[in-house]
Amino acid sequence: MISTRDKLIHTTAALIRRKGYFGTGISEVLAEVGVPKGSLYHHFPDGKDELIKAAIQYGGENQMMRYGVALKGKPAIEGLNAMVDVMIDDLLSSDFKDACPITAVAAVASSMDETIRVACEQIFKGWQDDLSGYLLRRGVTNAHQKAQQLYTMFEGAFVLSQAHKDVKFLAIQKTYIPIILKS
Amino acid sequence: MISTRDKLIHTTAALIRRKGYFGTGISEVLAEVGVPKGSLYHHFPDGKDELIKAAIQYGGENQMMRYGVALKGKPAIEGLNAMVDVMIDDLLSSDFKDACPITAVAAVASSMDETIRVACEQIFKGWQDDLSGYLLRRGVTNAHQKAQQLYTMFEGAFVLSQAHKDVKFLAIQKTYIPIILKS
Numbered sequence: 398m399i400s401t402r403d404k405l406i407h408t409t410a411a412l413i414r415r416k417g418y419f420g421t422g423i424s425e426v427l428a429e430v431g432v433p434k435g436s437l438y439h440h441f442p443d444g445k446d447e448l449i450k451a452a453i454q455y456g457g458e459n460q461m462m463r464y465g466v467a468l469k470g471k472p473a474i475e476g477l478n479a480m481v482d483v484m485i486d487d488l489l490s491s492d493f494k495d496a497c498p499i500t501a502v503a504a505v506a507s508s509m510d511e512t513i514r515v516a517c518e519q520i521f522k523g524w525q526d527d528l529s530g531y532l533l534r535r536g537v538t539n540a541h542q543k544a545q546q547l548y549t550m551f552e553g554a555f556v557l558s559q560a561h562k563d564v565k566f567l568a569i570q571k572t573y574i575p576i577i578l579k580s
Numbered sequence: 581m582i583s584t585r586d587k588l589i590h591t592t593a594a595l596i597r598r599k600g601y602f603g604t605g606i607s608e609v610l611a612e613v614g615v616p617k618g619s620l621y622h623h624f625p626d627g628k629d630e631l632i633k634a635a636i637q638y639g640g641e642n643q644m645m646r647y648g649v650a651l652k653g654k655p656a657i658e659g660l661n662a663m664v665d666v667m668i669d670d671l672l673s674s675d676f677k678d679a680c681p682i683t684a685v686a687a688v689a690s691s692m693d694e695t696i697r698v699a700c701e702q703i704f705k706g707w708q709d710d711l712s713g714y715l716l717r718r719g720v721t722n723a724h725q726k727a728q729q730l731y732t733m734f735e736g737a738f739v740l741s742q743a744h745k746d747v748k749f750l751a752i753q754k755t756y757i758p759i760i761l762k763s
């Protein structure tokens with residue numbers, strides 16, 4: 398059975414993905430989970446920021462796992478295409494509500510406690526490092542820089558595809574993946 | 581002399597860039613401009629959303645003009661490098677507080693009135709179209725698609741450089757600009 402603590406984290410992760418830090422109200426989280434106000438401080442003594450950081454980590458690692466499943470056992474181009482398909486599916490299955498799980502928080506992180514930006518940075522870095530290891534194991538030269546560049550392209554395409562309600566920005570990455578790998 | 585209406589728009593544009601839609605409070609805007617609450621509805625009868633849309637347009641067109649100045653009269657690679665330098669300067673001169681003027685709103689746009697997402701889309705599209713015309717005038721083949729891809733890379737790099745407090749994600753675009761142009 399899923400614990401109240403985990404329910405709070407999962408609900409917050411879903412809300413910050415759509416509304417960011419400022420749009421996610423603790424009262425909305427508590428109402429959705431169906432627990433009283435005291436629950437927050439019982440599970441997260443430092444309050445909202447501690448819960449948000451746990452949600453960034455949970456949402457980020459969950460997405461990392463989904464990218465990992467997409468990449469697994471495939472040659473580089475095929476695996477990267479499947480990773481792009483995860484992002485396309487996220488947008489299409491949510492009517493363009495769910496893009497990158499942490500962008501909406503990261504984009505306003507300079508206005509809040511520095512530890513929240515650091516939590517976002519660690520997730521972004523984790524995704525890039527996973528991709529770097531994946532490319533290295535497939536004999537790609539300059540794997541770390543290429544992983545960073547591919548991830549930069551995917552991140553931009555995720556933002557633009559959501560804003561335009563059109564997955565074309567993500568789909569076209571499949572044209573540029575081999576160009577970056579060969580470069 | 582700058583009008584109260586323009587002051588409200590400029591102040592809101594600066595705030596949404598750092599805090600997004602939900603983090604930008606009307607009371608903060610009014611206090612910063614130094615006008616009473618009635619001022620909002622006097623100048624923006626439809627309230628917060630009308631002001632936010634005016635701020636998206638103002639901030640977006642202001643940034644578009646700065647990119648235009650950077651690109652102007654230069655060969656493609658040199659102009660695009662100068663455009664990247666505008667973004668790097670935005671981050672460095674604001675201690676990483678000012679990234680893309682509209683990303684923080686665009687990332688949460690699915691949680692608010694559709695007209696706000698449309699306002700963001702029009703700005704993103706304007707930047708891409710400007711870049712497309714610029715490349716076309718310099719004889720670049722497949723200019724529209726390349727402009728979209730370059731803009732996607734720059735957008736992702738802006739988000740990641742801010743989140744990492746490190747301009748390396750933007751700086752490395754200068755390595756990939758010729759690769760995309762040649763592709």
